[in-house]
Amino acid sequence: MDLEYRLDGPANAPVLVLSNSLGTTWTMWDAQFTDFNKYFRVLRYNTRGHGNSPLNGGKMSLASLGKDVIDLMNHLNIEKASFCGISLGGMTGMWLNRHYPTHFNRLVVANTAAKIGDTDAWLTRAKTVRTEGMQSVADGSASRWFTKDYIRARPGIVDALVDGIEQLDPLGYAACCEVLAYADLREEVAKMERPMLVIAGEHDPVTTLAEAEWIIERASDAQICLVPASHLSNIACPVMFSRQTLNYLTSGATHVIND
Numbered sequence: 375m376d377l378e379y380r381l382d383g384p385a386n387a388p389v390l391v392l393s394n395s396l397g398t399t400w401t402m403w404d405a406q407f408t409d410f411n412k413y414f415r416v417l418r419y420n421t422r423g424h425g426n427s428p429l430n431g432g433k434m435s436l437a438s439l440g441k442d443v444i445d446l447m448n449h450l451n452i453e454k455a456s457f458c459g460i461s462l463g464g465m466t467g468m469w470l471n472r473h474y475p476t477h478f479n480r481l482v483v484a485n486t487a488a489k490i491g492d493t494d495a496w497l498t499r500a501k502t503v504r505t506e507g508m509q510s511v512a513d514g515s516a517s518r519w520f521t522k523d524y525i526r527a528r529p530g531i532v533d534a535l536v537d538g539i540e541q542l543d544p545l546g547y548a549a550c551c552e553v554l555a556y557a558d559l560r561e562e563v564a565k566m567e568r569p570m571l572v573i574a575g576e577h578d579p580v581t582t583l584a585e586a587e588w589i590i591e592r593a594s595d596a597q598i599c600l601v602p603a604s605h606l607s608n609i610a611c612p613v614m615f616s617r618q619t620l621n622y623l624t625s626g627a628t629h630v631i632n633d
């Protein structure tokens with residue numbers, strides 16, 4: 375298993391898999407960490423091309439990113455898990471819901487869409503990053519991720535994330551842009567069986583509320599939750615994000631772990 379991962383939380387608790395967005399690493403879940411660990415054995419991993427998760431040498435796709443999660447679960451002997459992913463991580467979750475429903479209980483997919491953005495724009499971004507490096511995308515990342523008010527109010531958090539994207543491997547980032555260029559779940563959403571909470575950011579310009587509504591109108595068992603944030607809603611609205619996610623993932627469950 376060459377994916378970078380870590381497990382935290384009580385060894386006997388049910389497993390929750392966390393999947394990061396493009397240009398971030400598993401540290402993006404730091405604000406959720408304490409709350410999620412009370413209820414779950416938390417499995418964080420870095421999406422291929424991010425952190426120390428290497429490119430696989432071949433062409434990556436949403437399917438290969440989804441299969442990475444299944445391989446990781448198999449490697450750790452995890453038969454069934456809950457899942458929470460954001461943006462590209464949310465798309466990975468929807469792909470898993472469609473293709474590996476028996477491996478998952480409930481899924482939370484945040485700030486995501488059945489098709490994110492425009493194919494040509496992703497291919498252009500991939501090319502730019504390959505030729506000019508990470509700085510070319512780092513400069514605009516804060517305004518893609520957060521509202522102006524949040525950037526003003528929490529410069530330390532924003533700067534740390536921008537520093538993080540600057541450290542990433544341009545080839546890894548570009549490969550994931552190419553995954554996004556061709557990832558298209560629009561024909562698949564109606565076939566997603568497992569219960570899914572779709573978290574949308576009220577001010578998200580990347581994956582809009584309308585795109586989240588589009589998903590819940592078609593998936594067989596999906597609910598929406600709106601948070602007053604832009605794209606990285608788990609960071610901008612950590613308390614609400616964690617509460618809504620935990621309420622959804624543990625509802626009807628008998629596996630609450632006490633402190």
Ligand SMILES: O=C(O)CC1=CCC(=O)O1
Pocket residue numbers: 394395396397460461462463490515518554580605
């Ligand atoms: O463009 C960005 O940086 C935001 C984003 C789109 C897909 C994703 O995972 O992050």
